[in-house]
């Protein structure tokens with residue numbers, strides 16, 4: 001299916017399959033384009049919700065940005081259509097679903113898997129930053145896996161709360177950088193912080209500043225209270241990279257370029273991307 005060819009899409013062009021998840025603003029279904037048999041994910045958003053929450057501009061801007069973003073680690077938005085009561089986004093379908101289901105099943109990833117995912121994320125972020133797009137929200141629930149196990153950032157404009165969503169996800173602070181927790185406004189470097197959180201969580205199975213209460217998590221983030229439990233599975237190179245990312249001063253965090261050249265990444269990531 002070359003989505004750019006067809007001008008106007010409609011529901012009749014698709015056979016709708018099973019629901020993939022549902023958010024406050026709509027549901028996501030697997031679907032197949034009838035002519036080409038191409039499998040996609042359709043995200044159905046109700047117009048009354050868009051009106052109610054004044055989402056027109058955000059949705060329009062997001063669609064404009066997403067349509068130009070073409071990167072192997074960013075979920076494609078092929079196009080969209082609407083009928084009287086719904087707006088439908090035609091999305092790339094990630095056959096292996098949410099990375100977090102994989103992580104909760106496996107408890108933690110190997111250094112090779114973790115490094116490969118971090119490299120994919122770094123390349124996708126570098127691509128976005130060169131396109132001056134920084135609203136990539138690499139919250140963990142936005143990470144999907146395609147049929148080859150390749151990571152895809154799926155920017156859930158509105159989070160899709162699928163059944164298996166981990167409790168801590170909703171409203172979790174674990175991924176917020178200090179400058180966000182202290183409400184100092186943030187820039188590109190916040191994504192570098194999140195890469196550090198994710199790298200830690202891929203290797204240890206839980207984010208570094210997790211705590212009983214949100215207040216404690218706040219405190220631990222602000223103090224960058226970073227502890228590495230003794231583990232034979234995590235090399236000192238990995239800890240070195242995490243320490244270079246989880247730096248309070250956002251201007252001193254290791255850059256995306258330097259991440260790609262870090263010994264731990266060079267040694268462990270395989271570049272299937």
Ligand SMILES: COc1ccc(C(=O)Nc2ccccc2)cc1NC(=O)CCSc1ncnc(N)c1Br
Pocket residue numbers: 020021025028041043045055058059062066075076077089091092093094095096097098144154155156157158160
């Ligand atoms: C480029 O991906 C998007 C781009 C935009 C928006 C969006 O809703 N924007 C938005 C919605 C309302 C208001 C303002 C913005 C959402 C996504 N993506 C998603 O919703 C992911 C759907 S879940 C899924 N998708 C594929 N394969 C799977 N296995 C799964 Br599970």
